[in-house]
Amino acid sequence: MIPTPTPSAAGASPRASGRGAPLLSVEGLTVKLPVAHELRTVLRDVSFELEEGKALGLVGESGSGKSMTVRTIGRLLPPGADVAGHVRFDGKEVFDLRGEALRKYRAGDVSMIFQDARAHTNPVRRIGDFLTEALRTNQKMPQKAAEARAVALLAEVGIHDPERRLRQFPHELSGGLLQRVMIAASVAVRPRLILADEPTTALDVTTQAEVMVILKRMQAEYGMSMLFITHDLELASAVCDDTVVFYAGQVVERQSASQLHHDPLHPYTAALVQARPEIGHRAERLPALPGHPTTAYEAPDGCAFAPRCLFAQEACRAGVPPLLRIGDQGDSRCLRMPELHGKLLAPTPPAATVAVPPSVDPGEETL
Amino acid sequence: MTTAAADRRMIARSARRLRRSGSLGASGQIAFGVLVVIVLLAVLGPFLVPADPNAVSLSEAYQDPSGTHLLGTDGNGRDLLSRLVFGAQTALLGPFLVVLVSTLLGTALALSAVWFGGWFDQVSVRVMDAVFAFPGLLLAILATALFGAGLTAAIAALSIAYIPYIGRIVRSAALRERNLPYVAALRVQGVRGVMISLRHILPNIAGLIVANATLAFGFALMDLAGLSFIGLGVQPPTADWGATVGTGMSGILQGHPDEALFASALIVITVAAVNVLGDRLTERSEARA
Numbered sequence: 001m002i003p004t005p006t007p008s009a010a011g012a013s014p015r016a017s018g019r020g021a022p023l024l025s026v027e028g029l030t031v032k033l034p035v036a037h038e039l040r041t042v043l044r045d046v047s048f049e050l051e052e053g054k055a056l057g058l059v060g061e062s063g064s065g066k067s068m069t070v071r072t073i074g075r076l077l078p079p080g081a082d083v084a085g086h087v088r089f090d091g092k093e094v095f096d097l098r099g100e101a102l103r104k105y106r107a108g109d110v111s112m113i114f115q116d117a118r119a120h121t122n123p124v125r126r127i128g129d130f131l132t133e134a135l136r137t138n139q140k141m142p143q144k145a146a147e148a149r150a151v152a153l154l155a156e157v158g159i160h161d162p163e164r165r166l167r168q169f170p171h172e173l174s175g176g177l178l179q180r181v182m183i184a185a186s187v188a189v190r191p192r193l194i195l196a197d198e199p200t201t202a203l204d205v206t207t208q209a210e211v212m213v214i215l216k217r218m219q220a221e222y223g224m225s226m227l228f229i230t231h232d233l234e235l236a237s238a239v240c241d242d243t244v245v246f247y248a249g250q251v252v253e254r255q256s257a258s259q260l261h262h263d264p265l266h267p268y269t270a271a272l273v274q275a276r277p278e279i280g281h282r283a284e285r286l287p288a289l290p291g292h293p294t295t296a297y298e299a300p301d302g303c304a305f306a307p308r309c310l311f312a313q314e315a316c317r318a319g320v321p322p323l324l325r326i327g328d329q330g331d332s333r334c335l336r337m338p339e340l341h342g343k344l345l346a347p348t349p350p351a352a353t354v355a356v357p358p359s360v361d362p363g364e365e366t367l
Numbered sequence: 368m369t370t371a372a373a374d375r376r377m378i379a380r381s382a383r384r385l386r387r388s389g390s391l392g393a394s395g396q397i398a399f400g401v402l403v404v405i406v407l408l409a410v411l412g413p414f415l416v417p418a419d420p421n422a423v424s425l426s427e428a429y430q431d432p433s434g435t436h437l438l439g440t441d442g443n444g445r446d447l448l449s450r451l452v453f454g455a456q457t458a459l460l461g462p463f464l465v466v467l468v469s470t471l472l473g474t475a476l477a478l479s480a481v482w483f484g485g486w487f488d489q490v491s492v493r494v495m496d497a498v499f500a501f502p503g504l505l506l507a508i509l510a511t512a513l514f515g516a517g518l519t520a521a522i523a524a525l526s527i528a529y530i531p532y533i534g535r536i537v538r539s540a541a542l543r544e545r546n547l548p549y550v551a552a553l554r555v556q557g558v559r560g561v562m563i564s565l566r567h568i569l570p571n572i573a574g575l576i577v578a579n580a581t582l583a584f585g586f587a588l589m590d591l592a593g594l595s596f597i598g599l600g601v602q603p604p605t606a607d608w609g610a611t612v613g614t615g616m617s618g619i620l621q622g623h624p625d626e627a628l629f630a631s632a633l634i635v636i637t638v639a640a641v642n643v644l645g646d647r648l649t650e651r652s653e654a655r656a
Contacts, residue, residue, distance in 0.1 A: 074555045079484065107557025120552040122567045133566075134556045185556070195555075 021091060022049040023225050024073070024193060028085035031072055039082050040297040042068045044249045046085070047323075052192070055219060055226040057236035057257055060246030063295050066229045069246075070195045073227070074112050075102060089193070107138040111186035113215075115198040117178040121170040128166035131185050138189065153184040157214050176207035180214060187218050194219060194226045201231065212239060233272060237261060245269050248304035249296025251323065255330025263342065265332035268305045270344035303335070311336055395647030401640040405633075409455035418446035420453040420606045429623040441611070441626045442618050451629060454606035458634070461522055461600075462587035468526035470580045473533030478564045481541040492538070495531040503528030504590050511599040518601055521594050525587055532583050533576065540572040574652030582645035585638045592634050608634050 029046040032039035043065045050056045058066040071077060073087055075094065087094040089109060097105050114120040121130055131153065132146035141149070147166065154162030157180040170178055179199060186194055199215060200208040216239050219226045230236050236243050237257040245253040245266060253266040264270040271289045291308035294300075300307060302317035309316065315335055323331040326341055334340070391399060418436070424444035432439045438447040480491040503525050510524035511517065544550065545568060553563050592609030594600035601607035603614070608630045615627025 076551050076555060103557045103559065105557075106555050110555070112552065112555045114548065114552060116548065119548040122549045122553075122571070124570050125567065133553075133558060137559065137562055138557050
């Protein structure tokens with residue numbers, strides 16, 4: 001009854017392709033946006049790769065450039081943006097796509113899930129229109145078949161009585177339900193890459209968990225790759241294979257998600273890990289990062305994190321540190337990582353003796 | 368208990384406000400009713416009036432209202448009521464065509480300008496500004512001078528002159544709509560620009576377009592009546608409100624102001640009703656936005 005989708009040749013065996021060329025590769029991506037008649041840097045030399053069928057987490061605080069990276073990949077930059085570097089999808093240069101090729105790339109290859117589902121749905125169109133639009137216009141699916149498919153999709157994301165929901169408007173659905181609809185819409189065309197921009201941040205915690213389970217399950221079932229943006233280190237390590245940590249528009253750390261907690265490769269990540277409450281034991285006061293987050297535009301000449309870093313030395317302020325390979329584990333943009341590796345989360349870090357600047361205001365930490 | 372009562376009161380109040388935002392309000396409803404009567408008169412009137420609007424009877428010129436001629440007769444002895452009823456057709460059809468053509472063209476131009484942006488947007492904005500700066504009535508007079516007096520040239524000229532009235536407003540509304548997140552979501556789904564503009568942006572700004580088209584109808588009616596008044600629009604002996612005011616001018620000098628008075632009153636009532644309705648529609652579309 002429900003037409004089985006014909007998987008594309010490349011999508012049919014995502015894992016069989018093995019460790020060939022990555023599905024998505026971002027290389028030296030630098031983006032400047034026009035703000036008040038000047039170009040401001042928002043991304044600096046961002047590089048990472050994502051293999052077919054894998055999930056990569058982009059972690060960082062607000063304004064660190066995670067969302068901008070994903071919008072760049074979806075070609076959703078505002079007019080006037082200045083882009084340098086490469087974004088390659090399946091070997092194709094994404095920024096060379098024009099007209100019909102760009103439309104095909106967006107329609108079939110990538111899809112995006114946004115943080116605020118309500119703002120990203122047309123308020124005057126029904127859920128059914130929203131779900132079937134891409135199927136009908138891009139895949140030329142007949143109305144009946146598209147609706148049957150929409151019902152199946154809604155059932156898959158755990159929505160009861162999908163037939164009724166199809167006739168409702170976005171304002172009649174709760175945030176969690178609407179986000180499930182967004183997920184259903186984004187997987188409807190069986191894309192090869194899902195860009196998930198904080199899909200659960202706007203939801204309450206229990207709904208968050210449900211939505212995450214659904215998203216993760218669909219990603220695994222269909223063998224799709226996923227770029228997952230989040231504030232939440234735990235969530236990133238639970239959902240993703242690898243993680244990239246952003247700070248001030250730069251990649252400061254790249255390593256496997258499972259290690260992120262136990263063995264961070266950058267003082268920034270370590271500070272974030274320590275700033276989280278742990279359910280196991282009681283803490284009088286959580287250590288907060290001194291200072292406040294900077295943007296790529298305001299970042300100092302040297303290491304962007306140096307002003308807040310407890311380990312910073314003279315050399316750190318001299319120039320932008322390169323991404324250093326740390327053993328087999330990952331990459332770090334910290335000059336002192338070779339010596340500090342493994343000591344960042346020590347029970348009594350050297351930080352304890354360092355006088356914390358008086359300007360510490362936990363309220364400013366926006367992560 | 369008291370909080371439950373307060374809740375109920377609050378719910379009732381917001382429900383009332385919601386209903387009010389959906390309705391046109393008392394003045395809007397009256398204006399709408401007046402327009403319905405006038406349109407019905409224009410459509411059905413010709414079957415109801417007793418006399419031929421073009422039957423000249425010079426011996427009956429300038430009669431006062433009586434049983435046979437409910438509103439009296441004009442300077443040529445024609446039944447004034449019949450002429451005003453028949454005149455309603457030309458008086459309403461002209462502006463309707465002007466608004467229809469200029470709204471369609473203006474909306475299409477504005478939506479494509481917003482979608483394509485860049486130089487196309489810049490050029491269309493400049494062109495619309497240039498046309499906007501040129502009085503529509505002057506353009507219409509120019510057109511009648513070139514192509515001869517009559518409604519066709521005047522309607523064509525006004526249709527072009529009115530494009531910026533709709534186009535500028537649609538452009539700014541569509542621009543706002545285009546920058547909303549849901550449009551980005553549609554773009555990243557690979558939905559074509561035409562589809563996004565027509566199926567998503569247009570329905571969201573439809574209320575505003577209808578409201579402004581209504582207001583433009585009033586202006587167009589005035590302009591066309593003015594053209595007919597100075598003899599460049601509707602040509603005699605065809606009945607028309609504006610033309611009737613024109614021919615009624617000589618009646619005023621001879622002490623028979625009824626002809627010009629009744630025709631002017633109809634124009635004023637119609638335009639006033641259209642404007643009130645347009646204002647209410649604008650308020651409603653703003654309340655919903």
